[in-house]
Structure formats: C-alpha cells, structure tokens
Amino acid sequence: MAVSVDLGARSYTVHFRSLSAVPALMEEAGLQGNRCLLVSDEHVAAHYRTPLERGLTDAGWAVHTVVLPPGEATKSAPHLHDLYDEALEWGIDRDTPLLALGGGVVGDLAGFAAATLLRGLPLVQLPTSLLAQVDASVGGKTAINHAVGKNLIGAFYQPQFVCADPRTLDTLPMDEYTSGMAEVVKHALIGDPDLFADLENHLVPILSYRDREAVASTIEKAVRVKAEIVGADEREEGRRAVLNFGHTFAHALEQVAGYGTFSHGEAVALGMRAGLYLSHRRWPDALPRERIDHVLQAIPVDGDPSSAPFPALYEAMAADKKNRGDSIRFVLLRRLGEAYVTGDVSEAEARQAWAFACSS
Amino acid sequence: MAVSVDLGARSYTVHFRSLSAVPALMEEAGLQGNRCLLVSDEHVAAHYRTPLERGLTDAGWAVHTVVLPPGEATKSAPHLHDLYDEALEWGIDRDTPLLALGGGVVGDLAGFAAATLLRGLPLVQLPTSLLAQVDASVGGKTAINHAVGKNLIGAFYQPQFVCADPRTLDTLPMDEYTSGMAEVVKHALIGDPDLFADLENHLVPILSYRDREAVASTIEKAVRVKAEIVGADEREEGRRAVLNFGHTFAHALEQVAGYGTFSHGEAVALGMRAGLYLSHRRWPDALPRERIDHVLQAIPVDGDPSSAPFPALYEAMAADKKNRGDSIRFVLLRRLGEAYVTGDVSEAEARQAWAFACSS
Numbered sequence: 001m002a003v004s005v006d007l008g009a010r011s012y013t014v015h016f017r018s019l020s021a022v023p024a025l026m027e028e029a030g031l032q033g034n035r036c037l038l039v040s041d042e043h044v045a046a047h048y049r050t051p052l053e054r055g056l057t058d059a060g061w062a063v064h065t066v067v068l069p070p071g072e073a074t075k076s077a078p079h080l081h082d083l084y085d086e087a088l089e090w091g092i093d094r095d096t097p098l099l100a101l102g103g104g105v106v107g108d109l110a111g112f113a114a115a116t117l118l119r120g121l122p123l124v125q126l127p128t129s130l131l132a133q134v135d136a137s138v139g140g141k142t143a144i145n146h147a148v149g150k151n152l153i154g155a156f157y158q159p160q161f162v163c164a165d166p167r168t169l170d171t172l173p174m175d176e177y178t179s180g181m182a183e184v185v186k187h188a189l190i191g192d193p194d195l196f197a198d199l200e201n202h203l204v205p206i207l208s209y210r211d212r213e214a215v216a217s218t219i220e221k222a223v224r225v226k227a228e229i230v231g232a233d234e235r236e237e238g239r240r241a242v243l244n245f246g247h248t249f250a251h252a253l254e255q256v257a258g259y260g261t262f263s264h265g266e267a268v269a270l271g272m273r274a275g276l277y278l279s280h281r282r283w284p285d286a287l288p289r290e291r292i293d294h295v296l297q298a299i300p301v302d303g304d305p306s307s308a309p310f311p312a313l314y315e316a317m318a319a320d321k322k323n324r325g326d327s328i329r330f331v332l333l334r335r336l337g338e339a340y341v342t343g344d345v346s347e348a349e350a351r352q353a354w355a356f357a358c359s360s
Numbered sequence: 361m362a363v364s365v366d367l368g369a370r371s372y373t374v375h376f377r378s379l380s381a382v383p384a385l386m387e388e389a390g391l392q393g394n395r396c397l398l399v400s401d402e403h404v405a406a407h408y409r410t411p412l413e414r415g416l417t418d419a420g421w422a423v424h425t426v427v428l429p430p431g432e433a434t435k436s437a438p439h440l441h442d443l444y445d446e447a448l449e450w451g452i453d454r455d456t457p458l459l460a461l462g463g464g465v466v467g468d469l470a471g472f473a474a475a476t477l478l479r480g481l482p483l484v485q486l487p488t489s490l491l492a493q494v495d496a497s498v499g500g501k502t503a504i505n506h507a508v509g510k511n512l513i514g515a516f517y518q519p520q521f522v523c524a525d526p527r528t529l530d531t532l533p534m535d536e537y538t539s540g541m542a543e544v545v546k547h548a549l550i551g552d553p554d555l556f557a558d559l560e561n562h563l564v565p566i567l568s569y570r571d572r573e574a575v576a577s578t579i580e581k582a583v584r585v586k587a588e589i590v591g592a593d594e595r596e597e598g599r600r601a602v603l604n605f606g607h608t609f610a611h612a613l614e615q616v617a618g619y620g621t622f623s624h625g626e627a628v629a630l631g632m633r634a635g636l637y638l639s640h641r642r643w644p645d646a647l648p649r650e651r652i653d654h655v656l657q658a659i660p661v662d663g664d665p666s667s668a669p670f671p672a673l674y675e676a677m678a679a680d681k682k683n684r685g686d687s688i689r690f691v692l693l694r695r696l697g698e699a700y701v702t703g704d705v706s707e708a709e710a711r712q713a714w715a716f717a718c719s720s
Contacts, residue, residue, distance in 0.1 A: 152444075
C-alpha cells in the first residue's frame with residue numbers, strides 16, 4: 001500500500017510498510033553515501049532503534065543515532081542546536097540522509113534540522129504515531145516552538161519518502177491514538193465522504209479495538225485526502241487552509257486551558273463540533289448534523305471544556321498566526337467532503353458554536 | 361536597469377535603483393499588510409535607516425527596525441534567536457515583509473530568519489555592499505555560521521525582489537569593494553567573455569576610482585551571469601557549483617590563516633590564480649593565461665599568502681563540505697566564460713598551483 005504526494009520535482013511516496021523495508025526504500029529512492037543520521041526519542045527508540053540500526057548497518061550504512069527526550073518541550077531551540085552540534089561534529093555532507101523515527105515532535109524537530117543543515121539534507125520520515133502517520137509526516141511542515149507560540153519557527157521541507165509502519169500503532173497510548181483519530185475524522189469531513197461512511201459504519205472496531213484491517217484502510221484514505229490537498233497547495237497559500245477545520249477553536253482551547261490539559265485530538269474534536277454548528281447554520285440542507293456529531297462525539301474527551309471562558313478563547317483566536325488583517329478565519333463545511341475558509345463569523349455566533357461544542 | 365532571475369513560481373527581479381524606490385517596488389511586487397520588519401547593522405543603518413523608514417512610513421507601512429552589530433560574528437545562532445524574539449514579540453503574520461538592508465552578513469542572517477519565521481515571510485534584499493549586490497543577494501542562499509564551519513545552517517530561500525542601490529557603493533571601504541570585485545571577475549571568467557573584456561579595458565576606472573557608469577554596467581553584467589546560473593540550478597545540485605571557481609583554495613586559506621587575515625576577496629583572487637594555473641595546464645590553447653592573470657593581479661592583496669603552509673591548506677580543502685566521497689572538487693576553466701567541476705587534481709599539482717598563486 002502506498003500514496004503518492006504529487007509536488008512536481010518534490011513528489012514523494014508514503015509507504016505503509018514495516019520499518020524493516022526502510023533500507024530497501026532508501027536504495028529505491030536513490031539515497032547515496034554510506035552514512036546516515038537517525039533521530040528518535042527515548043520512548044520510540046526503546047522499541048525500534050535496535051532492529052532499524054541493524055537493518056541499516058546490514059545494508060552498508062554507518063549510522064549515528066541521536067535520542068531526544070520525549071515530549072513537546074523537545075521541540076525547542078536548545079534541542080535543535082544540540083542536534084545541529086551532534087550532526088556537524090559527527091560529520092555529514094549534503095547527501096547524508098536524516099531519518100526521523102517517532103511521532104510529531106521528532107518529525108517536526110528533526111525535519112526542521114534536515115531542512116536547515118547544510119541548507120538541506122535528504123529527509124526520511126518514519127512516523128510511529130497515528131497523528132504523525134495521517135497528518136504531520138505528510139505535507140512537509142517542520143517547526144520548533146517559541147515562547148510566543150507553537151510552530152512559529154520552521155520551514156516547508158518535503159521528505160524523500162515516508163514509511164509508516166502500521167504495527168507501530170499497536171503500542172500507542174489511548175490518548176495519542178485518539179489525537180490521530182480526530183485528524184482522520186477531519187480528513188473525512190473536509191475531503192472524503194466514503195471515508196466518513198467507513199468511520200460511521202465501523203466506529204467501534206476502529207476507535208475501540210483498533211481492528212488492524214479497518215484501521216489500515218482508514219489511514220490510507222486519510223493520507224490520500226491530505227496528499228491531495230497538499231499537492232494542490234504546497235506552501236499553504238490557499239486551499240491547504242481547509243486542513244485547519246476545527247483548529248481555530250482547538251488552538252485557542254489548548255492555549256487558554258494550558259497545553260496538556262486537553263490533548264490536541266480532544267481539542268480538535270471539540271473544535272470540529274463548533275465548526276459543525278457554524279457550518280450547519282449556513283448549509284442546513286446539505287449537512288447531516290446529527291450523523292456527523294455522532295462520529296465526533298465518539299472521540300472521547302476527558303475534562304470539561306466549558307471551564308475555558310469564552311472571552312479568553314476568542315482573544316486567543318484573534319491572535320492566531322493564520323489570521324490576515326482583522327477577521328478571525330474559520331474553516332467551515334459546505335457539505336460532507338467539502339470545506340472552505342471564511343472570515344464572516346460574528347463573536348456572538350462563535351460563542352453559540354462553542355456552547356454547542358461543550359454540550360453533550 | 362534590472363535583471364530577472366528565472367525560477368518559475370519563485371522568479372524575481374534585481375533592480376538597480378535608489379533605495380527611495382523601495383516602497384513603490386513593494387507595491388509592484390504585491391506585498392500586502394501594513395507592517396514590515398527592517399533588519400540592518402549599525403554601520404549601514406547610520407547611513408540609510410532614516411530615509412528608508414521615512415519612505416516606508418509615508419507609504420503607509422508601520423516599520424519595526426532591528427539593528428544588529430556589524431561583522432561576521434553576527435551570523436550566529438544567538439543573534440538569529442534575538443531577531444526571532446524581536447519579530448515575534450512585535451507581532452508578525454505570514455504577509456509581513458522582512459527587508460534586509462546591508463551587506464552579506466545582514467542578507468544571510470535576515471534572509472534565514474525570513475525563511476524560517478512562520479515557515480517563511482516575504483523577503484526583500486537591499487544589498488549595500490558590492491559583494492552582496494553581485495553575489496550574496498542573488499540566488500537565495502541564506503545561512504548562519506556554526507563552530508564547525510561557516511554557513512553550515514541555512515536554507516535556499518528566494519526574495520520577492522532585490523533592490524541594489526548603486527550609490528551605496530560610494531561609501532564602501534576599499535577592502536569590501538575589492539572583495540566584491542573579485543566576485544565580478546569570477547563571474548566574467550566563468551560566464552561572460554564580454555564582461556571580461558570590459559574589465560580588461562577599464563581596469564583602472566573600475567578598480568581604482570570607481571567610475572560610476574563603468575561600475576554600474578559591470579555589476580549588471582555580473583548579476584546576469586549569476587542569475588543565469590542560479591536559474592538553471594536553484595539548489596546547487598549541478599551547474600551552480602561553477603560559482604565556486606577560486607573558492608576551494610579561498611575557503612581553505614581563510615580558515616588556515618584565520619578569518620580576517622585575508623579578506624574573502626583577496627582569498628578568492630588568490631584561489632582564482634591557482635584555478636587559472638590548473639586550467640591552463642589542461643587547456644593551454646584555449647586560455648589566455650597572461651591576460652587573465654593580469655586582471656587577477658590587479659585585485660590588491662595585502663599580506664603574504666605563502667605564509668599559510670600548503671599541507672594545512674590541503675587538509676582544509678579535503679574537509680570542505682562540498683566534497684562528495686574522497687576527492688577534492690575543483691572548478692576549472694575550459695575557456696574564457698566556461699567552467700566545469702573536476703575531482704581529478706593531484707596533491708602535487710595543487711601544490712604547484714598554490715605556488716603560482718603566491719608568485720608575483
């Protein structure tokens with residue numbers, strides 16, 4: 001199974017295969033040299049570092065591995081510069097591939113390091129979380145955080161290929177699985193009515209017991225939606241903005257409640273409910289609100305979102321970096337599988353939407 | 361006067377106009393918003409900051425200016441992160457233009473900041489040194505230095521436009537003018553026999569009293585050579601390597617003698633003499649060695665290059681980041697206006713070439 005991301009000279013393939021296939025995929029992608037950098041975090045390295053290093057060594061690569069602490073705090077300038085130091089002191093040239101093995105934090109930080117070391121090393125993304133497999137590793141966004149906000153320093157930088165090993169999901173903690181599933185639902189809503197029907201029809205096998213076959217088919221379809229959108233708008237100058245469905249509220253909630261109070265997936269699920277409310281008011285005949293809300297509510301949310309005061313949320317949304325000029329931009333659905341961006345939402349209406357998102 | 365750099369969707373124009381034209385050029389380039397960042401250094405800001413700020417303000421821009429210390433030490437991670445802090449705390453969005461007003465240090469550092477803030481701000485290069493006008497501001501190379509070597513952390517990032525004001529050269533110190541002129545001669549040798557003839561015929565007006573008309577025509581032709589090469593190879597995957605003519609020896613000399621002992625221009629002039637020696641041995645009938653060496657020797661070099669021991673130079677060349685595998689890559693001339701890359705130079709021959717470069 002594989003999905004192509006069509007970006008002209010920067011096109012690449014997302015493979016859904018075992019990590020043991022990575023050395024062969026590197027050869028297939030034409031990666032040269034005999035040295036490569038492997039970047040991971042402590043949790044992921046504990047599971048996959050040794051077999052991957054062995055496979056690479058057997059294929060003739062000298063591997064230098066950098067293991068980072070797990071968690072969002074790693075996506076920071078000090079860890080980035082430590083990685084620069086390690087890479088440059090070990091010795092790299094412009095052909096040296098950098099392999100990012102882990103979730104979104106590793107992919108974003110190591111991807112940004114690959115984008116900027118010697119003005120660009122060949123990058124291989126090996127996402128091991130559901131969120132990274134369906135979202136972060138596709139599309140070339142890399143970044144670190146800044147005190148002023150998340151992902152404020154970064155680059156668009158496409159990998160040579162992505163290898164998403166379905167088996168890495170078996171060991172994923174529930175909250176991380178849920179975060180990924182929220183993005184899968186988002187991709188269905190903004191781009192694929194068939195995927196939505198799959199989710200609707202197999203809600204329990206997918207969400208609760210991670211039925212391998214149903215999950216694999218779901219992930220592939222979700223990646224296909226993202227690949228198609230990214231292919232049409234590599235640098236987020238237009239259409240790619242629809243990927244922010246649910247995210248205007250979600251980013252604000254994460255910030256106001258304090259990062260970690262709600263997982264990203266929980267925040268996105270709530271944000272999508274708010275977006276659904278706004279969308280349905282505009283297109284009541286085209287949008288099956290009950291059916292969609294049923295799927296959105298199947299994403300478990302711990303804690304009480306209504307504890308975040310609306311005025312603080314609204315202020316945070318107004319400060320979001322994706323706003324141009326004065327109006328807050330929301331992504332809404334016109335129908336199942338089609339999204340658009342609008343600035344035409346009043347504060348009063350946003351307040352009602354948030355009340356809906358917090359209702360059960 | 362203007363030169364186009366043809367890079368598909370990333371094409372842009374190098375204007376040779378007064379800095380007072382910048383607000384109009386920004387409008388012409390479609391830059392939006394009402395806020396912009398201006399980055400400069402203390403020396404350049406003393407001359408040009410106030411009139412440029414006034415012009416921008418009159419055109420409706422709110423300007424936030426960041427003035428950096430002058431000198432190569434500024435091209436470092438601490439200054440980059442200070443600039444990130446200033447920009448993000450002042451408040452920017454993805455439409456906020458960043459104007460880099462200064463020489464190569466400002467252009468490289470501010471260009472890299474523009475490449476990485478919010479994953480890319482619109483960049484305007486306003487080069488005020490000859491070196492930056494003919495070389496650094498054209499082609500999208502941005503970078504900071506690292507303890508292991510120069511320019512090791514960076515990105516390819518194209519500006520929206522370049523405005524090179526010829527009058528800024530009047531106040532340029534002699535050694536900086538010479539550094540730029542070395543690159544002009546390089547561009548003539550690797551890409552434009554007519555430009556070489558101009559230099560040969562107007563050596564004194566151009567080098568000694570900076571005749572404004574002769575210099576302007578020379579710069580435009582030199583930029584055209586670089587624009588053509590960059591247009592054919594944006595990411596330095598092939599042909600762009602010929603821009604390193606003279607630079608294999610030059611980088612080694614700067615490093616071995618200690619940065620600042622020889623200016624970059626002096627080092628490149630010496631490196632080109634070594635390259636000329638190697639080229640002429642291979643193509644004696646095609647290359648007018650005496651004529652070329654006459655122009656190269658007109659670039660003044662202070663100090664004694666032979667004080668740098670050849671074995672140390674050779675070791676430094678072997679460690680250069682542009683080498684792939686084991687052989688040191690040299691750029692040679694096949695004839696006036698045509699260069700190529702080769703790994704086929706023995707250590708003994710490189711030693712002879714260096715002896716020639718040090719001879720008078």
